Amino acid sequence: MENTEKVMVGQATPEQIEAWKRKYNKIYTAKVDGHIGYFRKPDRKELSYVMRLKNDELAMTEMILKQCHIGGSTVFLEDTEYMLGSSDLINKLVTAKKAEVGEL
Numbered sequence: 001m002e003n004t005e006k007v008m009v010g011q012a013t014p015e016q017i018e019a020w021k022r023k024y025n026k027i028y029t030a031k032v033d034g035h036i037g038y039f040r041k042p043d044r045k046e047l048s049y050v051m052r053l054k055n056d057e058l059a060m061t062e063m064i065l066k067q068c069h070i071g072g073s074t075v076f077l078e079d080t081e082y083m084l085g086s087s088d089l090i091n092k093l094v095t096a097k098k099a100e101v102g103e104l
Helices: 014-024 044-051 057-068 080-085 087-093
Strands: 028-032 035-039 069-072
Touching: 014 069, 028 080, 028 087, 035 057, 044 057, 057 069, 057 080, 057 087, 080 087
Parallel strands: none
Antiparallel strands: 028 035, 035 069
């Protein structure tokens, strides 16, 4: 039986994906036009730096993707269209827990 699954540019091996999961807990992917990139969540220091760029959304997106890219296609770091096309990924990478706030 022939394997008809198409390999994407930058596609990691299952072993590499498992190694990233062990190291970063969760990994996230972005897929555009046959390219795949792998990303981790930013740490506190990286978030602090990126938050200084909040008035420049493109610079903020670019910096998060560059800091959090762990493998796969580098097109997400080099091509503005791919970078913007993966902007939904930013919402997955930069999240916060919702606190229940009250007054005593």
